Amino acid sequence: xxxxxxxxxxxxxxxxxxxxxxxxxxxxxxxxxxxxxxxxxxxxxxxxxxxxxxxxxxxxxxxxxxxxxxxxxxxxxxxxxxxxxxxxxxxxxxxxxxxxxxxxxxxxxxxxxxxxxxxxxxxxxxxxxxxxxxxxxxxxxxxxxxxxxxxxxxxxxxxxxxxxxxxxxxxxxxxxxxxxxxxxxxxxxxxxxxxxxxxxxxxxxxxxxxxxxxxxxxxxxxxxxxxxxxxxxxxxxxxxxxxxxxxxxxxxxxxxxxxxxxxxxxxxxxxxxxxxxxxxxxxxxxxxxxxxxxxxxxxxxxxxxxxxxxxxxxxxxxxxxxxxxxxxxxxxxxxxxxxxxxxxxxxxxxxxxxxxxxxxxxxxxxxxxxxxxxxxxxxxxxxxxxxxxxxxxxxxxxxxxxxxxxxxxxxxxxxxxxxxx
Numbered sequence: 001x002x003x004x005x006x007x008x009x010x011x012x013x014x015x016x017x018x019x020x021x022x023x024x025x026x027x028x029x030x031x032x033x034x035x036x037x038x039x040x041x042x043x044x045x046x047x048x049x050x051x052x053x054x055x056x057x058x059x060x061x062x063x064x065x066x067x068x069x070x071x072x073x074x075x076x077x078x079x080x081x082x083x084x085x086x087x088x089x090x091x092x093x094x095x096x097x098x099x100x101x102x103x104x105x106x107x108x109x110x111x112x113x114x115x116x117x118x119x120x121x122x123x124x125x126x127x128x129x130x131x132x133x134x135x136x137x138x139x140x141x142x143x144x145x146x147x148x149x150x151x152x153x154x155x156x157x158x159x160x161x162x163x164x165x166x167x168x169x170x171x172x173x174x175x176x177x178x179x180x181x182x183x184x185x186x187x188x189x190x191x192x193x194x195x196x197x198x199x200x201x202x203x204x205x206x207x208x209x210x211x212x213x214x215x216x217x218x219x220x221x222x223x224x225x226x227x228x229x230x231x232x233x234x235x236x237x238x239x240x241x242x243x244x245x246x247x248x249x250x251x252x253x254x255x256x257x258x259x260x261x262x263x264x265x266x267x268x269x270x271x272x273x274x275x276x277x278x279x280x281x282x283x284x285x286x287x288x289x290x291x292x293x294x295x296x297x298x299x300x301x302x303x304x305x306x307x308x309x310x311x312x313x314x315x316x317x318x319x320x321x322x323x324x325x326x327x328x329x330x331x332x333x334x335x336x337x338x339x340x341x342x343x344x345x346x347x348x349x350x351x352x353x354x355x356x357x358x359x360x361x362x363x364x365x366x367x368x369x370x371x372x373x374x375x376x377x378x379x380x381x382x383x384x385x386x387x388x389x390x391x392x393x394x395x396x397x398x399x400x401x402x403x404x405x406x407x408x409x410x411x412x413x414x415x416x417x418x419x420x421x
Contacts, residue, residue, distance in 0.1 A: 019050040036370030044396035056303035086302030095226040103251040103285040109139040111236035111251035116143040118261040126152030130182040133158040135189040138379040164192035164341035175208035188219030192341025193349030198230040222347040223317040244304035248297040258284040265290040320348035327406040348397035362393040366412035
């Protein structure tokens, strides 16, 4: 794993923690029994929210709320300006060439469905191939299966090596068929933590005449992402993992590709004119944003971008890599524990099993110590099958986690091992 310090600025994690009200919470409090301090290590499922995001959303609802885009009155213009400012911030965050290349969705899942339905429906036909990887979240599998059912496309699956690294040799071989139109792979596995070499994958795909889509739901929250540097045709992510609210996602698409795509859904706001004979549509990106958008959530996501930008994603990455190295070493010392995913380039996600212990028992018992982890298949059933496990426990770190919390995880997991030994 990459433990290089990417920022010279000192990282004050205790100061960061003060920005998150929930981190002072005690859990499992009962009369006569003090609660346990919350150790929140379920960040890959959803991250906690800083006060800046909470306040931005509350302030907007209390003082500036209105619908956007369709009003001439004062509050509507204020709301529209705030909402569209988030588009500008998002473009800058990803180094997109223009805010017009940023489409707002309700999740990363919807963003992928948008590409599959609109771009896939317009550009793919029976016999065309797309390549996914075995690491994909179900959100980057099922939409393509639905498209296959409608069009007859062929889905191929790139494997991973035993350490969880994407098998680039296998991917290169698949691209030689001459039929591949799209490579749609994760930029960061939500189970393994593996960070894929996006720029290299894009070069390989483009050399074969294929487009490339990256699911950045896990990568974009852990490290800087430059969509132009990696030459992504599409890049998707979700807001709630980047310390923003639920119900808000992002699709980046190259301008010429977006222009070639028909609307995803029909309704208000995405139209130019409507008659019963014909409807014309607004320019990109608005043609893909039918109906009243998640306005409050958009304001919150803009505040989240402001928050992480002020800290610096390079500093976040360096801090989390130190935690990853620290926790990995300590977990590997526990007898009977197996880490699933040991790629040398990975985000701060640790999935593991313990011999003879069901992952749900791991999650239940560490929770009694106040440690919140995720257990199950993590919406990645094909990957579970690849590694021969029915489920895993997963600890995932964020910018507010500490070495002391990593120690709490290790102590709780060690106690589970001893309990079942």
